[in-house]
Amino acid sequence: MLTRTLTLALVLVTLSFSSAFAGPGDLGLEFKTTVQGKNQPALIVNNTRGLKKLDITLTDERGKKQTLRSGPMGAGSRKTLSFKQGEGTSSYKANLAVVWGDGEAETFQLDFQATRVGPLKLDITPEDVDLDGKTIKARATNPATAIELVITGESGDIIWSGKETFDPPAAVGENLEIAWESAPEKILTMQLKVYDVAGFWVGLKITPFSIDIPHETLVFDSGSATVRADQSHKLEATWGLIQDALAKHGTLLKLKLFIAGYTDTVGDKAGNRALSNSRAASIAAWFRKRGLRIPIFYTGYGEEIPAVKTPDETEEQANRRAKYVLSSHTPSGPELPSSDWKPL
Numbered sequence: 001m002l003t004r005t006l007t008l009a010l011v012l013v014t015l016s017f018s019s020a021f022a023g024p025g026d027l028g029l030e031f032k033t034t035v036q037g038k039n040q041p042a043l044i045v046n047n048t049r050g051l052k053k054l055d056i057t058l059t060d061e062r063g064k065k066q067t068l069r070s071g072p073m074g075a076g077s078r079k080t081l082s083f084k085q086g087e088g089t090s091s092y093k094a095n096l097a098v099v100w101g102d103g104e105a106e107t108f109q110l111d112f113q114a115t116r117v118g119p120l121k122l123d124i125t126p127e128d129v130d131l132d133g134k135t136i137k138a139r140a141t142n143p144a145t146a147i148e149l150v151i152t153g154e155s156g157d158i159i160w161s162g163k164e165t166f167d168p169p170a171a172v173g174e175n176l177e178i179a180w181e182s183a184p185e186k187i188l189t190m191q192l193k194v195y196d197v198a199g200f201w202v203g204l205k206i207t208p209f210s211i212d213i214p215h216e217t218l219v220f221d222s223g224s225a226t227v228r229a230d231q232s233h234k235l236e237a238t239w240g241l242i243q244d245a246l247a248k249h250g251t252l253l254k255l256k257l258f259i260a261g262y263t264d265t266v267g268d269k270a271g272n273r274a275l276s277n278s279r280a281a282s283i284a285a286w287f288r289k290r291g292l293r294i295p296i297f298y299t300g301y302g303e304e305i306p307a308v309k310t311p312d313e314t315e316e317q318a319n320r321r322a323k324y325v326l327s328s329h330t331p332s333g334p335e336l337p338s339s340d341w342k343p344l
Helices: 229-249 269-290
Strands: 030-032 034-036 042-046 051-060 065-070 078-082 088-100 105-117 135-140 144-153 158-170 176-179 187-196 201-206 210-212 256-262 296-302 322-327
Touching: 065 078, 135 144, 135 187, 144 176, 158 176, 229 269, 229 322, 256 269, 269 296, 269 322
Parallel strands: 034 105, 256 296
Antiparallel strands: 030 042, 042 078, 051 065, 051 088, 088 105, 135 176, 144 158, 144 187, 187 201, 210 322, 256 322
16 A cells, blocks of 8 residues: 655635645545535545545544545546534644555545634624714624725715725624725715625625705794794604604614704894804704704804895895704715714
């Protein structure tokens, strides 16, 4: 009997299919060493000459043994010999004993690793998506090797992409975080992917959300920021619209309510700005007292951003208004130029 010792160090690759290389002798071994779910790893024999029998004894790092056997195989035949593997990565020493069709007997030895993972899932909450801070984090149910983000703008073009890798792989449940740079245009969609140690990936699509909540204009007493009792029904109607929007859109992204106040040009600019700020704060406080639990921010622009341009000291009902925006990020635009939002 001829004995040969062949030691192979198998480098795992992050692909969702088996890695392959030239095996010992004419056995043409392939190693299916990265599998997911109920699948089991396997040694695949691509025999190039006839054999009478093949016995493969696998010994893992704990000393546990398994034996894989094949009967006669003709030249050019192929056989898959699966073996049991728990979730995780195990190292194996394999002893192969083959009897060829002509009666010649040989033995081989080789080392390899196999990895079996469960179904890959993401754990992500609204608090993990910080569009203002430009960061996203998530957790995976398998050890993870990378997190990838691709951002598409309103033009339909990719305006940012990046990938963070983890070596050694991040543990199950560990935060996987990626940050992006300022985008040159408004974000349309964000595609997030996480890759596990077996090369499988799972992803999700995020669409930043921002809508104006329609509402009936409140009437305040002159110079006052107190919400009048006879105006509460207007806020009740708006409350219902906010609840409907939250039920429809508030699953992944953390939504916030932004309230901006405006005045006409009667009075001085500083006083109008202070008055509009106080009225926005009163509206915000009403929603909080009503039971709105999401973050609420407010600000006042006074007479600086009129809906209708008028001379100074001109009464104009259209300019005495407020704007309610339900958004996953700090809103901006011609009517909301300031980032000076105050949390309630």
